[in-house]
Amino acid sequence: MKILFLSLRFPYPPHRGDRIRAYHFIKQLAKRHSVTVVSFVESDEDIANVKHLEAFCDRVKWVRFRPNRARLNVLLHCFSNQPLQLHYWYAKEMQRTINKLLENTDFELMQVQFFRMAQYVAHLQTPRKVLDLGDSMALNLSRRVALDRSIKRPLIKLEERRVRQYEVEITRSFDWGTVVSPFDQDYLFKQDDTLKLSVVPMGVDLEYFQPTSSEYKPYLLFTGTMNYFPNWDAALYFYREIFPLVQAKHPETTFYIVGNHPVSQIQQLANQENVVVTGRVPDTRPYFEEATVFVAPLRSGSGMQAKNLEAMAMGVPVVTTSIGALGLNAKAGQELLIADTPEAFAKHVIHLIENRDFRQSVGSAGRKLVEAKYDWQVLVQGLEEIYSRICQ
Numbered sequence: 001m002k003i004l005f006l007s008l009r010f011p012y013p014p015h016r017g018d019r020i021r022a023y024h025f026i027k028q029l030a031k032r033h034s035v036t037v038v039s040f041v042e043s044d045e046d047i048a049n050v051k052h053l054e055a056f057c058d059r060v061k062w063v064r065f066r067p068n069r070a071r072l073n074v075l076l077h078c079f080s081n082q083p084l085q086l087h088y089w090y091a092k093e094m095q096r097t098i099n100k101l102l103e104n105t106d107f108e109l110m111q112v113q114f115f116r117m118a119q120y121v122a123h124l125q126t127p128r129k130v131l132d133l134g135d136s137m138a139l140n141l142s143r144r145v146a147l148d149r150s151i152k153r154p155l156i157k158l159e160e161r162r163v164r165q166y167e168v169e170i171t172r173s174f175d176w177g178t179v180v181s182p183f184d185q186d187y188l189f190k191q192d193d194t195l196k197l198s199v200v201p202m203g204v205d206l207e208y209f210q211p212t213s214s215e216y217k218p219y220l221l222f223t224g225t226m227n228y229f230p231n232w233d234a235a236l237y238f239y240r241e242i243f244p245l246v247q248a249k250h251p252e253t254t255f256y257i258v259g260n261h262p263v264s265q266i267q268q269l270a271n272q273e274n275v276v277v278t279g280r281v282p283d284t285r286p287y288f289e290e291a292t293v294f295v296a297p298l299r300s301g302s303g304m305q306a307k308n309l310e311a312m313a314m315g316v317p318v319v320t321t322s323i324g325a326l327g328l329n330a331k332a333g334q335e336l337l338i339a340d341t342p343e344a345f346a347k348h349v350i351h352l353i354e355n356r357d358f359r360q361s362v363g364s365a366g367r368k369l370v371e372a373k374y375d376w377q378v379l380v381q382g383l384e385e386i387y388s389r390i391c392q
Helices: 017-029 044-048 050-054 067-076 084-088 092-104 114-118 137-147 153-172 182-191 229-249 264-269 285-290 306-313 342-354 356-373 376-390
Strands: 002-009 034-041 059-064 109-113 128-134 176-179 197-199 219-223 254-258 275-279 293-296 318-320
Touching (some): 017 376, 044 050, 050 059, 059 092, 114 128, 128 153, 128 376, 137 229, 182 197, 219 285, 229 293, 342 356
Parallel strands (some): 109 128, 219 254
């Protein structure tokens, strides 16, 4: 099958949730199909990485993303009824690139990542189209509105209303849609229960992320893109409300915050005792290898957390919240631990620090879970079943 894959951000290296998902979709699909990738690139590094995808894709086309032009688009369309994110990610050059490919190649299917890329092909009737929403952005924004007290809050609230309507409308214009978790699916079905929408979970690279044995060190780890609100909110929440309770019992513990683009509030934590803020790192595995417990106290966001899957694949016990555990078909208390108050969260962390056997048991059970249910090879087969269904 000839597939045109539209990716919002360039999917290599796969170091954040959307890139991880796009990269492994492309890599697995390319084993059995002819895949052409079109993506924005945001840096010279992205352009240099094009050769990595060219090794297994039929073609890779890119369009340079220009932030200044994107911001101008938002200002020019600030009174639009459509989400501002659409205007931020619209570029005439991207539309021309996609149009030219469709004119010159008989693609049998388009796999499109996110509604920001869907805008370029929503009007087309052929070829068949599958939209991967990932998670529900409206759900994500609604949770942020409940927590965000910055001057951006009114704008976020307005954007949430626009997105809630638009992501349902855009999904209707595709032959099928996918999301990462049943919770996101249920949320969208509440808006329109006639949507053709399936769950294709997040996965993890089980060869890349593997358990290792290392000497015990009292390290607590959180990873993620650190200018993404749910991530930096979780890190600040842990530092302010949970970490002091852990340190009261174990003052030697260190909290590592590992991830790209830390916002100023996170950067300031680097000045605090027993806190390490790394910024971008080329490989997160050494930090997982040293970690005693992976902490993910998310209070907002949606979808599935790739960070939890990576920790579990590395055999590191995970303590998270109910929101952080969404979409994970895991047994609480055995394959990961869940707590929604600072006191309960700290209690779980302390118990893992103090009990080596329990720590190893939870870590081992987490690894077995991801091996059984979250292997990308198996998950992409589910995506191909959707292709077969709509291309009959």
